[in-house]
Amino acid sequence: MSNMNGINPNRMNSGAIHHAQAKQSEGSGGGSGFGKLMGTIADGALAGLAAVAPVLPGGxxxxIAANGLRGVSSDAPAGLGGGRGxxxxxxxxxxxxxxxxxxxxMHLQQSMQSENRxxxxxxxxxxxxxxxxxAAINNMRV
Known part of the structure; x- marks a missing residue:
């Protein structure tokens, strides 16, 4: 592809690939921040449910169900779903x-619109x- 209006598609594609590789390497090391956060929130919610359960009908x-789910989430490596994070x-x-x-x-569309104009x-x-x-030629004939 050629350089259109200062846009170098090869440079943008390599940047996107580099970004994807960086994200992939971040996800492979240790636990994910989002997964840990969601695991903590789920554990807190289940603990709260277990605390108020005796007041509810069928408490x-x-x-028992809330405590069982808390046990599952603590055994799972990446939070409640085991890898969902x-x-x-x-x-x-x-x-x-x-x-x-x-x-x-969008940049490609803009450059195409510019060329079309x-x-x-x-x-x-x-x-x-x-x-x-x-019109000038027709006027000379008359």
């Missing part, structure tokens, strides 16, 4: 990459010049 069953981080990374590609597409202007000028010359 003993709710308390990593999946969510990958989803966020894909959305960010999608935004980068959408921005590249330039072509239309030149076409209109040449048509006006042709019509003027044709």
């Amino acid at each position: 003993e069953l709710i308390k 990593e999946q969510l981080d990958e989803m966020w990374a894909m959305q960010e990459d999608n935004q980068v590609f959408n921005l590249q597409y 330039h072509f239309s202007t030149m076409s209109n000028l040449l048509k006006a010049r042709h019509d003027t010359a044709k």
Whole structure:
């Protein structure tokens, strides 16, 4: 592809690829920040539910279920779903990459619109010049 209006698509594509690789390497090391945060929130919510369960109808069953889910979430490596945090981080990374590609597409659309306006202007000028010359020739015949 050529450089259109100062836009270098090769540079933007390599930047998007570098961004995706950086996000992928961040997700592979240790636990994800988002997953840890969601695990902490889920654990707090389940602890609160277990605390107020005795007041609710069928509270003993709710308390047992909440404590059981807390046990599952503490055993899971990445929060309540066992890997869901990593999946969510990958989803966020894909959305960010999608935004980068959408921005590249928007720049391409803008450059194409600019070229279209330039072509239309030149076409209109040449048509006006042709019509003027044709009118002058027709006036000489009369």
